[in-house]
Amino acid sequence: MSIINDGDRSAIATAKGAGEAKPTNPRGRARLALILGSLSAFGALTIDMYLPAMPDMAHQLHTSAPLVQMTLTAFVVGLALFQVIVGPLSDAWGRRRPLLAGMAVYLAGSLWCALAPSVGWLIAGRILQSLGAAAGTVLARAVVRDLFSGTAMTRFFSTLMVVNGVAPVVAPVMGGQLLTLTTWRAVFLVLAAVGAVLLLAVVFALPESLPGANRAPAHPRATLRTFRTLATDPRYMRYVLAAALMFAAAFAYISGSSFVLQDAYGLTAQQFGLVFGLNGLGIVLLGQVGGMLVGRVADEHTLLRVSLTVATLGSASVLSCAVFHLPLPLLLTCLFLVMSMLGIVLANATSLALGGHGSAAGAASSLQGLLQFLVGGLAASAMSLPGQVTAVSMGTTMVVCAAAALAVLTVRRA
Incomplete structure (x- = not known):
């Protein structure tokens, strides 16, 4: 049973007109942005907080860095696959019930990880975590599509980038500081606490956004038809693939930077957390700039093309720094440039992809999430194939993925 105040009810009330649907109460809108932003940042938070601890985890669990x-990788692949289940279910059941179940599973998975006696048990716990995180990630996007359309949707996605950017700012710093006081297991206890807070937020402050009359039948054949329609829509797939490849470029940095910057360049866990957090700040700032520019200076497609061009040039510079052993400050500047583009790319690509599929927002969001995290996970695995993640392998993966994203966006249907 949920307790929904008048501000939240007003936030869910929509006024469809001129291609937009927007919450009418500012306080309700801010609350909605905080909750949905936190849910959409779940995956990043769960990844970023334990990155500084990865070298210590390998030592304490008596295992190798690749393991x-x-x-x-297990978390990212699980996050991708489970979204395909959660999204269509939410189109049939509404958004709240899958969210509540997901938050409960995430809480259990986090506690499992905290108690894991070996790397095998830890991988199993991460898969359980990914099931819960998938619900938050995919359904936050679906709720936004339920409530907004057009430029208003793009701007709200840009607003969510504030919370999405704060997660990588705070998470690695917090993870690094926790390591000065206790072991890596405390990181997962903190994640369990975050899961509990968001579970309560969904229970008490997030109304259902999908009316019963707008729900799709929960039938496997109908779900497959929906996915087939999405997969054969060239406009949808162009923007989804561009977002997925850009995310893969960023994920190469996310998954490899702890080993590159700490092992190869000698940063401490605390210094790495600060560097990683600074890149998250770039996502926040540039994401907000993109939200201010869209509809005023340029449209979504133009902003997406420009930001992918900048990301490709920045990734090429990262690779050059690695190959020619250029100074660390220059490498960090190039990494900041690439990561700062992520907020603009995801906000605009997601809005363009979901804009034409309001009746199947859950499925459309889930297919986007599947490709985004699956491509990201594959990129991270490919980067570590030589057996050791290096600055060169990280830079190579970043530039290949960013250039491919730009190429996908540029190619027109014949």
Whole structure:
């Protein structure tokens, strides 16, 4: 049973007109942005907070760095696959019930990870975590599509980038500081607490956004038809693939930077957390700039093309720094440039992809999430194939993925 105040009810009330649907109460809108932003940042938070601890985890669990990195890959692949289940279910059942179940599973998975006696048990716990995180990630996007359309949707996605950017700012710093006081297991206890808070937020402050009359039948054949329609829509797939490849470029940095910057460049866990957090700040700032520019200076497609061009040039510069052993400050500047583009790319690509599929927002969001995290996970695995993640392998993966994203966006249907 949920307790929904008048501000939240007003936030869910929509006024459809001129291609937009927007919450009418500012306080309700801010509350909605905080909750949905936190849910959409669940995946990033669960990844970023334990990155500084990965070298220590390999030592304490008596295992290798590639196996510890598998805990990251397992989470990302699970996050991708489970979204395909959660999204269509939410189109049939509404958004709240899958969210509540997901938050409960995430809480259990986090506690499992905290108690894991070996890397195998830790991987299993990460898969359980990914099931819960998938619900938050995919359904936050679906709720936004339920409530907004057009430029208003793009701007609200840009607003969510504030919370999405704060997660990588706070998470690695917090993870690094926790390591000065206790072991890596405390990181998962903190994640369990975050899961509990968001579970309560969904229970008491997030109304259902999908009316019963707008729900799709919960039938496997109908779900497959919906996915087939999405997969054969060239406009949808162009923007989804562009977002997925850009995310893969960023994920190469996310998954490899702890080993590159700490092992190869000698940063401490605390210094790495600060560097990682600074890149998250770039996501926040540039995401908000993109929200201010869209509809005023340029449209979504133009902003997406420009930001992918900048990301490709920045990734090429990262690779150059690695190959020619250029100074660390220059490498960090190039990494900041690439990561700062992520907020603009995801906000605009997601809005363009979901804009034409309001009746199947859950399925459309889930297919986007599947491709985004699956491509990201594959990129991270490919980067570690030589057996050791290096600055060169990280830079190579980043530039290949960013350039491919730009190429996908540029190619027109014949």
